[in-house]
Amino acid sequence: DAGVTQSPTHLIKTRGQQVTLRCSPKSGHDTVSWYQQALGQGPQFIFQYYEEEERQRGNFPDRFSGHQFPNYSSELNVNALLLGDSALYLCASSFPGQVGAGELFFGEGSRLTVL
Amino acid sequence: AQKITQTQPGMFVQEKEAVTLDCTYDTSDQSYGLFWYKQPSSGEMIFLIYQGSYDEQNATEGRYSLNFQKARKSANLVISASQLGDSAMYFCAMREGGPGSARQLTFGSGTQLTVLP
Numbered sequence: 001d002a003g004v005t006q007s008p009t010h011l012i013k014t015r016g017q018q019v020t021l022r023c024s025p026k027s028g029h030d031t032v033s034w035y036q037q038a039l040g041q042g043p044q045f046i047f048q049y050y051e052e053e054e055r056q057r058g059n060f061p062d063r064f065s066g067h068q069f070p071n072y073s074s075e076l077n078v079n080a081l082l083l084g085d086s087a088l089y090l091c092a093s094s095f096p097g098q099v100g101a102g103e104l105f106f107g108e109g110s111r112l113t114v115l
Numbered sequence: 116a117q118k119i120t121q122t123q124p125g126m127f128v129q130e131k132e133a134v135t136l137d138c139t140y141d142t143s144d145q146s147y148g149l150f151w152y153k154q155p156s157s158g159e160m161i162f163l164i165y166q167g168s169y170d171e172q173n174a175t176e177g178r179y180s181l182n183f184q185k186a187r188k189s190a191n192l193v194i195s196a197s198q199l200g201d202s203a204m205y206f207c208a209m210r211e212g213g214p215g216s217a218r219q220l221t222f223g224s225g226t227q228l229t230v231l232p
Contacts, residue, residue, distance in 0.1 A: 041225075
């Protein structure tokens with residue numbers, strides 16, 4: 001049973017460029033959340049997708065956008081990259097009907113460096 | 116105010132000994148969940164243990180136990196019989212809302228645990 005897979009694992013961009021990160025959820029999961037983890041900090045929630053729509057959003061600017069496809073996979077897009085966007089981007093998948101613990105499964109993340 | 120506070124940036128423990136990682140939280144919700152995750156250098160967040168706000172017993176999962184003190188709003192992680200492979204970053208997180216709630220997790224700043232041989 002494949003877990004959450006993310007691509008690419010590492011990438012380097014320059015300021016002002018755009019980036020797309022991809023996530024395939026764990027089998028059977030239909031909800032995808034994205035988190036940004038800056039170096040030395042805990043992850044911060046960006047947004048969540050369910051049924052191909054953004055259901056919740058954290059405190060991130062509109063430069064951060066996303067998409068969910070009919071197969072539940074998801075993309076995170078960041079436009080006009082800033083140095084401060086350098087971080088590990090984590091994707092987490094879940095199934096809303098689950099009760100209690102362990103309902104979020106994380107991928108290994110995409111490490112973005114902005115120069 | 117911080118919703119999740121982890122006051123120990125780094126901790127050291129001798130192999131085979133027990134260690135407690137501190138976590139305090141702040142919420143006005145009556146129903147919430149508390150989580151602990153382990154993050155090795157690979158980056159993946161590995162779920163360790165969960166405590167629901169209405170759970171009367173402290174959660175346990177193998178060598179992990181959660182010392183839940185609701186009145187003090189603390190949810191400390193206890194790792195017994197530490198192993199070298201336990202060396203990692205540990206995050207406490209909270210989900211406001213009941214079990215299965217779609218609400219996001221709020222994470223603390225983490226504690227870097229190093230297990231010494």
